[in-house]
Amino acid sequence: MTTTTRVLTNARTQAELTPNLSGYYLARAIVAAAWAAAAVAIGGANTVAAALLLVSYPAWDAFATWFDVRNSGGLRANQTQALNVAVSLVAALAVAVALQLSMHVVLAVFGIWAIAAGLAQLVTGVRRWRTFGAQCAMILSGAQSMLAGVFFVTQSSLAKVPTILDVAPYAAFGAFYFLVSAALLMFANLRRSA
16 A cells, blocks of 8 residues: 555544544543433442443443444454453453452452553544544543552552442543543544545
């Protein structure tokens, strides 16, 4: 492939996929914000609601990532995201099992998932930077997810019993990063088309 063909293919890919990607990021921001709000509003007082929310967060991540993979070239073109889908599905199941044991185990599972999902998000952000640009928030989000995961694992070994309120800020920061990423992509796309 010549340099000119590669540049034209890259420009065509940007034009076709950027609106999808920015819409995807916006949807992820809205769901993460709603999850965090529900965790604070009802999850802290209702253990059944908290359990459903705790299982649904990694399950939603798996579904949303799968949707993104499907709309951006498939599993072979997005191997880090394919891994994230699998890790998130396993995490949702592991959280469901951990709920039967203790909230300490739930927080540890969330931590391990946050580390793995954060690494996948960081690598995906770096890869997408080459095609779309405007991925700095996703790269930072992936790194912060990994740090939060380490924090969750550490916190899970302390005497204080964790609750969903310990996880809610993680989702809130995720919402912020997805919103920033959506806005950056929209602005970058407007600049390119101007």
